[in-house]
Amino acid sequence: xxxxxxxxxxxxxxEHRHSFHSKMVYFSLLIWPAIMFVTAYYSxxxxxxxxxxxxxxxxxxxxLPLFLLTGYLGYIFFWCLVQSAWQMSFERQAGTMEMIxxxxxxxxxxxxxxxxxxxxxxxxxxxxxxxxxLLFVGGMxxxxxxxxxxxxxxLLVSAIVWGGFLSVLFLFSRDASFLYTVLDEPMxxxxxxxxxxxxxxxxxxxxxxxFPLTYALQLVRGLLMxxxxxSALAPELALLASVLLLLVLVTVVLxxxxxxHMKETGNMVMY
Amino acid sequence: MFRVxxxxxVRNTLVMLRAYPWSFVIGHILAGVYTVLFAYFAYxxxxxxxxxxxxxxxxxxxxxxxxxxxxGAFYAFAVSxxxxxxxxxxxxxxxxxxxxxxxxxxxxxxxxxxxxxQQVMRTVFEFSIIVLIGALFGLNLVHxxxxxxxxxxxxxxxAFFCQALxxxxxxxxxxxxxxxQNTLFVIMAFVSGVTFPTPYLPExxxxxxxxxxxxxxxxxxxxxVIQGKPLVAVAPQLLHMAVLSLAYLVIGMWGMRRMExxxxxxxxx
Numbered sequence: 299x300x301x302x303x304x305x306x307x308x309x310x311x312x313e314h315r316h317s318f319h320s321k322m323v324y325f326s327l328l329i330w331p332a333i334m335f336v337t338a339y340y341s342x343x344x345x346x347x348x349x350x351x352x353x354x355x356x357x358x359x360x361x362l363p364l365f366l367l368t369g370y371l372g373y374i375f376f377w378c379l380v381q382s383a384w385q386m387s388f389e390r391q392a393g394t395m396e397m398i399x400x401x402x403x404x405x406x407x408x409x410x411x412x413x414x415x416x417x418x419x420x421x422x423x424x425x426x427x428x429x430x431x432l433l434f435v436g437g438m439x440x441x442x443x444x445x446x447x448x449x450x451x452x453l454l455v456s457a458i459v460w461g462g463f464l465s466v467l468f469l470f471s472r473d474a475s476f477l478y479t480v481l482d483e484p485m486x487x488x489x490x491x492x493x494x495x496x497x498x499x500x501x502x503x504x505x506x507x508x509f510p511l512t513y514a515l516q517l518v519r520g521l522l523m524x525x526x527x528x529s530a531l532a533p534e535l536a537l538l539a540s541v542l543l544l545l546v547l548v549t550v551v552l553x554x555x556x557x558x559h560m561k562e563t564g565n566m567v568m569y
Numbered sequence: 570m571f572r573v574x575x576x577x578x579v580r581n582t583l584v585m586l587r588a589y590p591w592s593f594v595i596g597h598i599l600a601g602v603y604t605v606l607f608a609y610f611a612y613x614x615x616x617x618x619x620x621x622x623x624x625x626x627x628x629x630x631x632x633x634x635x636x637x638x639x640x641g642a643f644y645a646f647a648v649s650x651x652x653x654x655x656x657x658x659x660x661x662x663x664x665x666x667x668x669x670x671x672x673x674x675x676x677x678x679x680x681x682x683x684x685x686x687q688q689v690m691r692t693v694f695e696f697s698i699i700v701l702i703g704a705l706f707g708l709n710l711v712h713x714x715x716x717x718x719x720x721x722x723x724x725x726x727x728a729f730f731c732q733a734l735x736x737x738x739x740x741x742x743x744x745x746x747x748x749x750q751n752t753l754f755v756i757m758a759f760v761s762g763v764t765f766p767t768p769y770l771p772e773x774x775x776x777x778x779x780x781x782x783x784x785x786x787x788x789x790x791x792x793x794v795i796q797g798k799p800l801v802a803v804a805p806q807l808l809h810m811a812v813l814s815l816a817y818l819v820i821g822m823w824g825m826r827r828m829e830x831x832x833x834x835x836x837x838x
Contacts, residue, residue: 325748330755337759341607343769344624344633345616352617479596483603492607497614 302407309411313382313419326381331424335370338492339363356494363435364523369491371428372515375453376485378420379413379461383468384478386412399560405553406462413461417454425450432522439525449518452538456514459542463549469556485509490516510545513538570679577683585691594691597649601699604641604764608634609706627766630795634707639791640763642699646692646722647729647783648754653688654681654733655750658825659740662832671833677825685730692726712797720800721789724810728782731814734821741828757783782817785809 339362345351347359357365389395398408432438440446464481486492488502489511495503506512517534520526585594612618612633625631657680661667670680704710740749757763760770760778767778778784789806792798800807 325752330751333755333759337755337764340759340769341611341764343765344621344628344636345611346619346621352619353615356615479599483600487603487607487610493610493615498610499614502610 302404305403305407306411306414309408310415310418313412313415316385327420327422328424328427331370331374332427335366338366338370341492356497361523364432364438365494365519366492367428367431367435368519368522369515371425372453372511372518373486373489373491374424375417375421375457376460376489376509376511377482378417379457380464380478380482380485382412382416382420382461383464385416386465386468399557405557406550409462409465409549409553410458412465413458417457417461438522441521441525441527441531445521445525449521452514452517452521452535456510456538456542459545459549460510463545463552466549466552466556469553469560485511488512510538510541513541570676570682573675573679574683574686577680578687581684581687582690585687593649593652594695597645597695598698600648601641601645601695602702604644605638605699605703605706605708608637608641608764612637612707624766627768629792632709632795635709635795636791637764638700638703638706638708639794640787642696642703643725643787643790644758644761644763644783645699646696647725647757647786649692649695650685650688650726650729651733651736651753652750653691654684654730655737655740656746657681657684658737658829659744659746662741667832671829681730681734685726689726696722710794713794714797714799717798717800717803718790718793721786721793721803721807724807725782725786725790728786728810728814728817731817731821732782734825735817738821738824738828741825741832757781760784762787779809780813782810782813785813 342362345353347353347362349359351359353359353362386395389398399405484505488495488498488506489509490506491511495506495512498506513534517531517538520531520534620631620633624633628636630636658667658670661670700708700710736750736753740746743749756777760767760774761781761783762778763783767775767784770778785806789803789810792803792806793800
């Protein structure tokens with residue numbers, strides 16, 4: 299346990315030094331997500347959004363800003379980890395990945411430590427922005443005082459598990475930027491960040507259920523917007539938990555395969 | 570100059586085919602396709618085809634899908650042109666070939682011309698695929714005034730090239746591509762009327778859209794494709810684009826020259 303904490307702390311320090319060496323990091327922390335959120339809000343301007351509009355089948359027009367805010371907050375949590383996993387390829391180019399895998403360090407601790415540190419570093423600013431915006435936007439119906447920390451916890455855990463899974467995926471590929479494109483934007487469309495997945499046709503719903511963000515957002519919105527009691531959310535919570543468990547299992551299996559593959563082919567370093 | 574351009578063209582094509590197999594090309598195509606998908610889902614499934622009463626007046630058409638799909642395709646085209654040209658020098662710097670490029674007596678104009686020509690080949694390919702997929706999802710091309718649309722497309726390439734020179738000098742100044750380019754791209758997507766007409770924005774934000782060549786270019790292109798207007802009818806937008814291009818060209822040339830000097834002094838001195 300002591301070793302794990304030491305490792306976690308080392309990873310956090312490394313990630314911090316890696317990303318906070320210049321003030322430009324605040325662009326990706328706050329300015330991009332904020333502009334993306336406002337753009338998404340205005341993308342609905344061409345549509346009719348009254349009380350009797352078709353949108354009201356899924357959510358009321360007053361709830362739209364809140365819907366988008368929660369959506370983008372969840373997306374930024376997950377996006378941070380797609381970005382961090384993508385930056386794993388830099389470890390490969392720099393040759394530090396080989397050093398990490400030669401050391402007797404726990405591989406899973408390395409993966410999840412990396413996810414946790416980049417997540418906390420990556421979301422704190424937008425998280426504060428969202429909390430402030432939530433106060434101004436209004437229309438919140440939290441299930442109780444505990445709903446906000448629980449929503450945060452749900453996002454945190456599911457994002458970390460997703461981040462660990464992605465990092466392993468990126469271990470298999472040398473051209474990581476391609477995976478980044480394939481995984482990042484579909485999540486934005488299909489997970490219900492900007493549009494309610496209930497409105498989707500069946501094939502799109504099937505895709506949306508591949509992303510844990512879909513389940514996490516359902517829960518977060520239930521907790522913060524609909525004021526649903528915990529008992530009503532229990533089935534969704536159980537569903538999310540089983541999806542995450544499955545992802546952890548797949549991560550463990552793939553990690554072993556990736557390490558074996560890299561040892562056989564000798565491509566732990568980029569070229 | 571043309572020999573330099575040709576040599577750059579051939580080299581860049583080889584690099585694209587061999588070293589970075591298609592990742593940027595596929596990335597740009599997918600980004601356009603996702604915009605198409607979002608427009609399609611929102612229009613059909615969430616809003617059941619019901620538009621705001623002001624949309625037709627502000628956009629000049631009631632065809633939302635064509636409006637948004639062309640926006641997505643043209644935005645992908647702008648991003649692609651800006652990225653390919655502006656990243657050229659900093660990529661040379663990263664790959665270690667900048668010294669060789671700067672030492673040769675080749676004209677920088679020829680080098681950039683070759684870069685542009687090579688990336689035009691790429692963007693034509695990317696743009697056609699996005700438009701083709703867009704047509705499957707409801708993009709209406711029946712009224713297109715083909716020649717004026719092509720002319721607007723070519724003029725826009727020129728305008729984006731001029732903007733890319735400014736972006737490229739900023740990249741060299743900050744030694745960064747990721748933050749610089751993506752900050753510009755998210756702002757462009759917000760203020761240039763890609764998925765919604767700019768008059769929906771607050772008034773104080775609208776001048777920001779007016780300094781992006783993408784706004785007049787997209788406006789002119791939509792008029793030629795959706796409403797079938799001839800080139801003369803979009804003269805005000807073309808003039809707007811020409812003024813912006815000239816301004817960006819002057820700043821960009823000055824910036825590039827300054828940054829080249831700075832890079833040479835800081836790296837090779």
